[in-house]
Amino acid sequence: MAAQGQFMDPAIDNVAVSGAILANIFQDFHASRGDCDGVLFGHLQRTISSKLEDDDERSGVHEEITAIITGFFCSGSSCSFYNNFGRIIPSRLAKYAAKRGSRGGDPIIGWFSGRHNTPMVPSLREAAVTRSLRLSGLYNSKESSLAGNEGGFAASQRIGSSSAPEECSPTHVSIASVSSKLYGNNTPLIDLDSSVPNAPVDTLPKLLAGQQVNMDSTSLLGTLSNSGKDKGVPQIGVPPSSPCLLMLLTESGAHQAVHDHEYRLYQYHITSEKFEPKSVKIVNIGPAFRVQYNTFLPVAPFPHFFATKSKESASNSSSSSSKTPRRDLSQGSRTLSSLEREQALLDAYSEGYNVNRLANLAGPDGLRLVPELEDLYLGMLKKLEVLAKNVSETASALAQQENANRQSRLKGNFSQ
Amino acid sequence: MEGNSLMEMFPQHAALTQVLIAGSNSLQFPVENLRRGFPGARYADRFSVLVPFCLDYVKWDVVFNGEHPAHAPDIIFPLEDGKFQAALIADGNLLDSYAAWRILHDWNVKESSKLLELIKQLRLLYLQYQRKLVEKVEDPRVQFEIQTLSSMHGLEMCLIMVADKPSEVKFAVPLFQVDYDLGTVRLQEVIHLQVIYKIGQSWNFSVPQLKLFTPHRVKELFDVDDLKLPAWHDRMCIKEYLPSLIDRCKRQVQEAYTSAALRKTFIESLSVLFGHPIEADTIYGRKVSVLTSSATFIFLVHFGLGVQFPREQPTLTFQSCLHFDNNGKPVMRLYKEYPWSPRWETSEMVQRIFDFIAEESASFKSYCNDVLQNR
Numbered sequence: 159m160a161a162q163g164q165f166m167d168p169a170i171d172n173v174a175v176s177g178a179i180l181a182n183i184f185q186d187f188h189a190s191r192g193d194c195d196g197v198l199f200g201h202l203q204r205t206i207s208s209k210l211e212d213d214d215e216r217s218g219v220h221e222e223i224t225a226i227i228t229g230f231f232c233s234g235s236s237c238s239f240y241n242n243f244g245r246i247i248p249s250r251l252a253k254y255a256a257k258r259g260s261r262g263g264d265p266i267i268g269w270f271s272g273r274h275n276t277p278m279v280p281s282l283r284e285a286a287v288t289r290s291l292r293l294s295g296l297y298n299s300k301e302s303s304l305a306g307n308e309g310g311f312a313a314s315q316r317i318g319s320s321s322a323p324e325e326c327s328p329t330h331v332s333i334a335s336v337s338s339k340l341y342g343n344n345t346p347l348i349d350l351d352s353s354v355p356n357a358p359v360d361t362l363p364k365l366l367a368g369q370q371v372n373m374d375s376t377s378l379l380g381t382l383s384n385s386g387k388d389k390g391v392p393q394i395g396v397p398p399s400s401p402c403l404l405m406l407l408t409e410s411g412a413h414q415a416v417h418d419h420e421y422r423l424y425q426y427h428i429t430s431e432k433f434e435p436k437s438v439k440i441v442n443i444g445p446a447f448r449v450q451y452n453t454f455l456p457v458a459p460f461p462h463f464f465a466t467k468s469k470e471s472a473s474n475s476s477s478s479s480s481k482t483p484r485r486d487l488s489q490g491s492r493t494l495s496s497l498e499r500e501q502a503l504l505d506a507y508s509e510g511y512n513v514n515r516l517a518n519l520a521g522p523d524g525l526r527l528v529p530e531l532e533d534l535y536l537g538m539l540k541k542l543e544v545l546a547k548n549v550s551e552t553a554s555a556l557a558q559q560e561n562a563n564r565q566s567r568l569k570g571n572f573s574q
Numbered sequence: 575m576e577g578n579s580l581m582e583m584f585p586q587h588a589a590l591t592q593v594l595i596a597g598s599n600s601l602q603f604p605v606e607n608l609r610r611g612f613p614g615a616r617y618a619d620r621f622s623v624l625v626p627f628c629l630d631y632v633k634w635d636v637v638f639n640g641e642h643p644a645h646a647p648d649i650i651f652p653l654e655d656g657k658f659q660a661a662l663i664a665d666g667n668l669l670d671s672y673a674a675w676r677i678l679h680d681w682n683v684k685e686s687s688k689l690l691e692l693i694k695q696l697r698l699l700y701l702q703y704q705r706k707l708v709e710k711v712e713d714p715r716v717q718f719e720i721q722t723l724s725s726m727h728g729l730e731m732c733l734i735m736v737a738d739k740p741s742e743v744k745f746a747v748p749l750f751q752v753d754y755d756l757g758t759v760r761l762q763e764v765i766h767l768q769v770i771y772k773i774g775q776s777w778n779f780s781v782p783q784l785k786l787f788t789p790h791r792v793k794e795l796f797d798v799d800d801l802k803l804p805a806w807h808d809r810m811c812i813k814e815y816l817p818s819l820i821d822r823c824k825r826q827v828q829e830a831y832t833s834a835a836l837r838k839t840f841i842e843s844l845s846v847l848f849g850h851p852i853e854a855d856t857i858y859g860r861k862v863s864v865l866t867s868s869a870t871f872i873f874l875v876h877f878g879l880g881v882q883f884p885r886e887q888p889t890l891t892f893q894s895c896l897h898f899d900n901n902g903k904p905v906m907r908l909y910k911e912y913p914w915s916p917r918w919e920t921s922e923m924v925q926r927i928f929d930f931i932a933e934e935s936a937s938f939k940s941y942c943n944d945v946l947q948n949r
Binding site: 284286289432 | 609610611612614615620635637639640641642645646648649650651652653656659660662663664675678679681
């Protein structure tokens with residue numbers, strides 16, 4: 159088991175899914191009549207919130223990691239991308255994974271299985287599929303690095319030699335993987351951090367052979383690495399940076415049930431081979447989900463800071479025709495020089511404290527924060543002083559002006 | 575399960591399930607809760623199967639896909655057996671699950687014995703798994719028992735967890751096989767001793783929980799509750815305890831055989847005085863009913879014969895054919911005590927009972943009339 163120690167599943171605190179996506183999953187499940195499955199796309203999000211307590215010692219930074227399901231693809235039937243005994247069929251999974259572009263664009267974060275009228279516990283096949291999904295993701299990341307180091311051919315040869323002769327016959331490949339790991343040597347299934355650099359390659363075909371039905375061992379590697387290079391989407395399975403989730407859905411249909419629709423979400427841990435139930439936050443729009451806004455990260459990034467400034471400058475320079483930022487940007491060098499001017503002006507406003515330095519204020523390194531904060535504070539004080547000076551100057555100027563006005567009025571009265 | 579509910583299944587699934595229900599000689603797998611996925615589904619394609627394990631059952635769910643009948647079934651284990659499932663999938667060192675996966679791999683819906691094979695394989699793996707769990711328990715006494723019993727054939731054991739901590743170890747120790755030819759039925763059933771150890775108790779002071787288990791069919795012949803278990807001495811182990819228990823048990827079973835034979839001769843000789851019985855239990859000889867009359871008063875006599883027959887006298891239930899109570903049920907009266915001696919010859923027993931019935935018929939008739947008047 160020490161062999162698996164190196165890889166740790168990303169720890170997550172909970173899972174968030176938008177109400178619309180969850181409803182969509184149920185809709186597709188319902189529409190497929192019968193049981194069905196599909197893949198889930200998503201990413202991880204780290205929320206750092208400061209915990210303020212009266213007692214200083216207990217205050218601190220609270221970090222929460224949420225897996226966000228941003229899309230899914232429902233296959234409409236069961237056993238869609240895996241076979242009878244729960245091995246993934248990579249070609250089909252790749253087809254589903256390719257749909258991610260239109261479904262949030264995130265990588266595969268897990269899969270879901272909808273089955274009617276059954277206990278909400280991962281079944282034998284579901285557990286096997288989840289494991290296979292996790293392992294093939296790990297394998298592919300490992301494999302791509304290997305290919306870079308030693309070249310694909312060397313690696314494939316080693317794979318070929320490691321498999322016993324009868325394993326090469328196409329029909330037996332899949333079960334041979336099971337047999338070699340169960341009947342044969344007692345090596346642990348996954349050997350990802352063995353001290354011998356080549357060892358992982360020897361064990362990996364056992365993981366993968368089962369997923370590659372009708373493929374001999376040499377073409378297996380070729381196909382995988384090709385698909386990786388061609389599309390730039392190397393992961394088949396759950397990439398190591400993502401947690402591996404399994405969502406179970408049921409529609410009981412029985413009227414005595416409290417809920418007609420039920421769902422449960424598990425995170426699969428490869429090290430302990432356990433399914434850990436996770437709480438699901440359903441994200442909807444409304445005041446109760448204010449927190450979500452704070453952590454909102456737009457998928458399409460806004461144009462950079464200068465774009466807004468250029469808009470300002472455009473309106474300042476009273477060019478009434480160009481109001482959209484895109485036009486501004488296209489105006490080129492003129493805007494750029496005005497940008498520099500604006501930047502200089504801004505820096506003057508902030509008393510030399512650059513906006514980019516604000517980024518240094520967040521982060522776990524407490525000691526580094528102190529001088530940075532002090533700088534900011536000093537800058538603010540300076541700014542206040544300047545403001546105070548400005549105020550007093552204007553005030554005195556005003557007073558002078560008023561005095562002058564009054565005197566001229568008096569003079570006028572006298573003259574009358 | 576009733577045959578007609580099986581009709582709701584996809585025909586090939588129904589065949590698979592039928593083989594599963596039939597089980598094998600020593601193992602029966604009751605199937606329950608056959609259901610459809612949702613109300614409009616074409617076929618009922620999922621059910622629960624009770625798998626005999628350690629003198630009890632574990633419940634697994636078998637899920638076919640009615641829309642895709644060729645797909646292999648999926649099995650859902652209870653939540654607490656998640657580790658068993660993980661071991662099945664992952665680790666070649668812990669469980670040798672190759673054969674089970676092989677069945678799923680080569681799945682062919684037309685081979686009807688496959689499902690039974692699969693469940694039997696999984697059951698064997700489950701036995702292995704539980705044994706491994708028990709072997710890991712750090713309790714000298716349990717360790718000792720496993721060592722001394724390790725070679726025993728058919729031994730089952732399991733670990734009972736309470737609040738995620740091992741609490742008890744349960745052994746199901748096969749004692750011996752009852753092999754009895756009852757004419758039409760041949761009984762071949764194993765009598766088990768159940769031993770439950772509490773984990774973490776000292777060797778000296780605790781007696782494990784002991785209980786004898788007989789299969790349902792043997793109960794008609796032999797009642798384990800009648801057997802007084804030999805005393806469990808301090809520092810005893812199962813292996814030490816077994817010989818005296820088996821001895822005593824075998825003697826009891828032998829008595830049960832003789833009793834059954836005696837019951838049968840008794841039933842046969844009833845016909846001399848009572849005529850041919852209306853109904854008789856010819857397998858175990860536990861029940862027989864005769865029709866009799868005194869003048870115009872016709873009534874039935876039901877004989878109830880105990881497993882310790884001659885020692886324990888038969889119960890007689892009179893049932894009038896002419897008198898009915900408020901609920902429309904025939905008037906009945908139970909007699910447990912009347913002249914009886916286990917030492918009599920069978921013919922004398924029958925004669926004495928005949929005499930008693932003749933004597934008692936008048937008073938039973940008046941009893942019946944009383945019931946009629948009071949209603």
